[in-house]
Amino acid sequence: MVSGAVFIHGSWWVENTRFMDRRPTFSHLRCRECGREYPKEAIHVCEFDFGPLEAAYDYNAVKEILSREVISQRTRSMWRYRELLPIDGQPSVGLHTGFTPLVRAKRLAERLGVRELYIKNDAVNHPTLSFKDRVVSVALTRARELGMDTVACASTGNLANSVAANAAAAGLRSFVLIPSDLEPSKIVNSLVFGTNVIGIQGAYDQVNRLCSEIAGKYGWGFVNVNLRPYYAEGSKTMGFEIIEQLGWQLPQHTVVCMASGSLLTKVHKAYQEFIKAGLVDATPASIYGAQASGCSPIVTAIKSGTDVVRPVPKPRTIAKSLSIGTPADGYYAIRTMQDTGGTAEDASDAEIIDAIKLLAETEGIFAETAGGVTVACARKLIESGRIPRDESIVLCITGYGLKTQEAITEHVGAPALIQPSLREFEALIEPHTPSTLN
Ligand SMILES: Cc1ncc(COP(=O)(O)O)c(C=O)c1O
Ligand SMILES: [Zn+2]
Structure with a gap:
């Protein structure tokens, strides 16, 4: 094998230094509450206070390896940031996952009355069409x-x-x-x-x-x-990609839908880690959470001005993918939103359906109900002035529309039905114009 290059599924993944010679970057697990360190095993809670364990890295080692140039030469997948992911060796699963499009959404921006809007489109993530x-x-x-x-x-x-x-x-x-x-x-x-x-x-x-x-x-x-x-930690790659695809800048506002709240906290962690690694300037980046009104424990806590999340025993919404009544990361999601100057909003099923159609009709992107939640809540945050109209906004779309098509089947009409005849076609599209072919 050529020194400094790894052959993965038909593409040459060029390295600037040999992977095995490097200092490891993923160092240990650490309790988010008390900071106690743990070995890198299949464990997830602190023995002392039941706090969640989180991956910790040697950021000096990360800095020695990662630069904008090194990252941009690598294969376009989520693994281009692998020194900030909790593995010891080479990635072996999902080698083609990530690096989904960040779409400049001009037509949706016009409809929402904002200047600079982007869709991070994980509806087309490989291989199963969600983040x-x-x-x-x-x-x-x-x-x-x-x-x-x-x-x-x-x-x-x-x-x-x-x-x-x-x-x-x-x-x-x-x-x-x-x-x-x-x-x-x-x-x-x-x-x-x-x-x-x-x-x-x-x-x-x-x-x-x-x-x-x-x-x-x-x-x-x-x-x-x-x-x-x-x-x-895998969710961080969505945040890393947003920064890189924006030309190594933080978006001023990011809207993320929430179930457990983990994705939202990890997008924020990604922004902080790229700042720490010297890959991006530290500029203000507010994070906003979105939930369906029929299961909105995190949003309800934010709206009530508390960080105590009250469980929702029986979620009732078309956004089933977000229906977690007791969100594991709810407390941390609330803190993230508060610390970054963001906030949270919820949307009814009718608003979610309207938002799915709005995104589809303006940008040609078919999102599942969770994506409808993001767009619907972003709309409410913009209309109420909580997200300013003249700053950069990223909406995270996390899953593909065909997965939840029954939610909108009755709201998109039906195909027009005609015989295979030009006359019937013309009567359909120009009902008041006499046919010129007669
Ligand atoms: C499509 C989609 N978006 C967002 C989420 C929210 O993820 P999290 O639990 O990290 O908040 C989920 C969770 O299942 C999901 O399926
Ligand atoms: Zn602890």
Whole structure:
């Protein structure tokens, strides 16, 4: 093999130094509450205060390796930032994931009355069309490093799709546990990969609790339970890409939809890490959270001026992918929004449907219900003056529309039906103009 280059799936991934010779950048796990350090194992809570564990890095080592030039020469995937991801060796799962388009959304900007608007479009993320492919790529790469042969998750749908697909491609056994009333597309999109799909007759919180018990008993790699410190870091790559694709700048305002609240906190962590690594100037970057009104525990806390998140026992919304009544990172999401000068908003099902159609009709992007939540809430934040109209705004679109098509089927009309005749076609498109072909 050529020194300094790694051959991955048909593309030469050019390195400026040999990977194996470098100082490791991922150093340990650390409790977010008390700062105690832990080894890089399949653990996720602090033994002293039950605080969540988070990946920690040697930023001096990161700085020695990563520069704008080095990053921009690498393959266009989320792994171009791998020194800031919690793995020890080479990535082995999801090699084509990430580096999704950042679209300048001029027509939507006009409709919303703002100057500079972008869509970060993870509706076209590889391979399962949601941002969850980012978190799963990291979790399964780490699961393999830890010697696991079975991976699993508790999911509201998209995570299940991604674990199923990536485990299949990696040759790992997988189990995905979901609330049994999910959208049919989300279920088929897991079953097709030959995974073990288990529908639970209960809400997501109950699915999650069961998964914690299974993880304790069977020792499998549950990506969002015992592998959560690794899994969660994958979401940072969405933030890294936004900065790079904006020409190495922070957006002034970023709107993110929330279920557990993890993605929102990790987009912020990404912004902070690029500042720390000297890759971008520290400029103000406010982060805003979006939820559906039928399951908005984090937004409700923000609106009530508290950081105590009250669980929603029975979520009721078309945005099933965001229906987590007890959000694991709710407290940290609230702190992130407050610390950055952002805030939160929620949207009704009708507003979500309107927003899905608005995004589709202006930008040609078909988002799932979670994307509708982001656009609907951004609209409300702009209209109420909480996001200024003349500053840069990024909306994070996290999943593809065909996965939740039943939510809008009755709101998009039906095809016109005619016989295969030019006369009928003309009568249809020009009903008041006599045909010139007669
Ligand atoms: C499409 C989509 N967007 C956003 C989220 C929110 O993710 P988080 O739990 O990190 O807040 C989810 C979670 O399942 C999702 O499926
Ligand atoms: Zn602790």
